[in-house]
Amino acid sequence: MNSFNIFDSLPKDLSSEVFEDIVHSSTVRIERIVSKGHCSPEIGWYDQDENEWVMIVEGEAVLEFDDGSKCKLSTGDYINIPAHVKHKVIWTNPNQITIWLAVFYKS
Template identity: 45%
Template sequence: MTNIFKLPNNLNHLEKFEQIVTGENIQIERIISTGQTTTSGQWYDQNTDEWVILLQGEAELSYADDMRIKLKAGDYLLIPAHTKHRVEYTSIEPPCIWLAVHGQM
């Protein structure tokens, strides 16, 4: 058994991606962010839908149409496949803990 809120001892301000479940049509991962953002000029453009919930911390996402969304613990959203988006902000203290589900929804 593992606890979703237990942080690794050696995080050292790095971003960590952990696969929880991987199947034919689904992937569930825990992401721990400590101040990371998307590189300037880069956009995520994923082939699958992504449902994401921010379990801890604060974050801000932006979309190619200039829409911005501020997230706090407990907020979740669905990012449809091929929706260009980027991470503008993630809190350092506390670190962001995300749960992301990728697949066809």
Template identity: 50%
Template sequence: METGNFLGQIPTQLPEELFHVLAAGDGMRIERIVSKGHTSPAGYWYDQPENEWVMVLKGEAKLRFEQDDRVVHLAAGDYVNIAAHERHRVDWTREDTETVWLAVFYQEAGE
């Protein structure tokens, strides 16, 4: 059995985003992501083969979606469900505090 605190054990220095796989199984993966002023590299778009349900538990972030140039601002408690291959990027995360994400990557039923 593994236990922990989702908001604990965050390093004081974050030169790069922190990714931690908490659980994974048949077509599903749960990650904790920690950002602090991090954004996607210029011109880079995530284009994932699986769906991603993501929630901000602490901090704030802005995601941009390529198809319609839509920007979604997420604060603590906000979530978005991103379809597979929906190209998106992280445009902004707070620089003065950590942004802690809960990300669930999954396949559609029957895939």
């Protein structure tokens, strides 16, 4: 059984945000996301069929929800976003990479 490290093999090209599946099954998906100044498109929201637990492993980000509320996240912070709660990323630190760990799961 091999072990891995969340900081290994970080992408050098961050012209686009990078999404990488770590684990994928029929009931859960774990993803590493690497951002540097990236945010969601201005128009539209994430509206997912799964719940999403997300943690900032390193860096900073701000989420916005369709009710107008915002949530600032820093290293070590996490949030659980229930399925169909519309949200988007409105800011990640442009001067430092932000590493997210996202767990998508069904209720």
